[in-house]
Amino acid sequence: MATIYVVGHKNPDTDATVAPIVAAWYLGLKDKENTYVPVIYNQPNKEAVFVLKYFGFNLPQEKQSFSPGDKIVIVDTTNPDELPDLTDVEVLAVFDHHKLGGLKTSKPLTAFIFPLGSTTAVLFKYFKANRLGCKNLDPKIAGLMAAGIISDTLNLQSPTTTDFDKQALKKLVEIAGIRDVDKLASEMFDAKSSLEGLTPLDILKYDAKEYTFGNKKTLVAVFETVKPEKLFDIYDKLQDAANKLKTNEGYDAVFFFVIDILKQTGFYMRVGEFEDKTIASGYNVEVPQDAMFIELTGVVSRKKQIVPVLEAYVK
Numbered sequence: 036m037a038t039i040y041v042v043g044h045k046n047p048d049t050d051a052t053v054a055p056i057v058a059a060w061y062l063g064l065k066d067k068e069n070t071y072v073p074v075i076y077n078q079p080n081k082e083a084v085f086v087l088k089y090f091g092f093n094l095p096q097e098k099q100s101f102s103p104g105d106k107i108v109i110v111d112t113t114n115p116d117e118l119p120d121l122t123d124v125e126v127l128a129v130f131d132h133h134k135l136g137g138l139k140t141s142k143p144l145t146a147f148i149f150p151l152g153s154t155t156a157v158l159f160k161y162f163k164a165n166r167l168g169c170k171n172l173d174p175k176i177a178g179l180m181a182a183g184i185i186s187d188t189l190n191l192q193s194p195t196t197t198d199f200d201k202q203a204l205k206k207l208v209e210i211a212g213i214r215d216v217d218k219l220a221s222e223m224f225d226a227k228s229s230l231e232g233l234t235p236l237d238i239l240k241y242d243a244k245e246y247t248f249g250n251k252k253t254l255v256a257v258f259e260t261v262k263p264e265k266l267f268d269i270y271d272k273l274q275d276a277a278n279k280l281k282t283n284e285g286y287d288a289v290f291f292f293v294i295d296i297l298k299q300t301g302f303y304m305r306v307g308e309f310e311d312k313t314i315a316s317g318y319n320v321e322v323p324q325d326a327m328f329i330e331l332t333g334v335v336s337r338k339k340q341i342v343p344v345l346e347a348y349v350k
């Protein structure tokens with residue numbers, strides 16, 4: 036009997052918080068010999084906390100390091116920079132919907148990766164491939180899966196949304212007995228938009244991912260909200276925090292985008308000259324010196340509309 040940890044990425048959003056629970060539930064069902072324990076890297080965002088409470092789950096335990104010989108399953112990333120140190124850890128499986136992120140393993144593994152809207156949609160596909168009938172899907176687990184899709188696809192509005200996500204969400208909502216999915220989505224987005232108790236630095240780090248573009252250590256932070264004006268109002272504090280973050284943590288560039296969930300558009304926050312130039316050429320927009328935020332029309336997805344541009348233009 037071994038303990039197998041199921042872990043998602045750092046700064047967990049809803050998908051990275053619920054996918055470990057969903058995967059651990061199913062893997063435990065299939066493999067009675069071992070115990071699957073969902074864990075999170077650090078504190079999840081407010082939307083994820085809301086979702087867990089809504090469907091009656093406890094917060095998974097936090098785990099920032101593994102011991103040599105530990106066996107793990109990774110969900111919602113394959114980027115080692117977003118995970119605890121994996122030296123001497125055995126990765127048994129990966130379930131994800133991102134581009135490959137550089138993970139190396141010492142042994143063969145199960146890798147189930149599809150370009151779908153969320154990891155919970157990938158897991159739904161995996162369940163179907165393994166012939167888990169919908170009637171055997173626990174309704175509360177189905178609820179978490181629905182929430183993962185709603186969150187990552189901004190309720191099926193993001194350009195990352197596929198037909199499979201739409202069908203999966205419909206089915207999962209039915210199994211979970213969710214009466215009004217749009218109401219749930221709006222409650223989730225309200226939870227996500229709350230700035231209560233967050234410092235400007237917390238806001239920048241809330242949904243931030245680190246990349247190396249060329250040789251530049253780059254932070255790409257987004258904040259999805261239904262109240263973008265709350266962030267516009269504190270531009271000076273956010274810009275100051277972003278510049279301090281660059282100095283204190285050695286970033287060559289910090290990009291911060293406010294994503295307006297309702298209007299389905301994005302705003303780049305001016306941090307410094309280097310970021311400005313990159314955005315101006317990458318998105319072919321004017322970046323006036325007196326502006327604070329620049330709208331990038333229709334840009335809502337870091338995965339599909341931000342990272343590929345920055346990857347090409349951060350030099």
Ligand SMILES: [Mn+2]
Nearest residue numbers: 050111153154
């Ligand atoms: Mn995800």
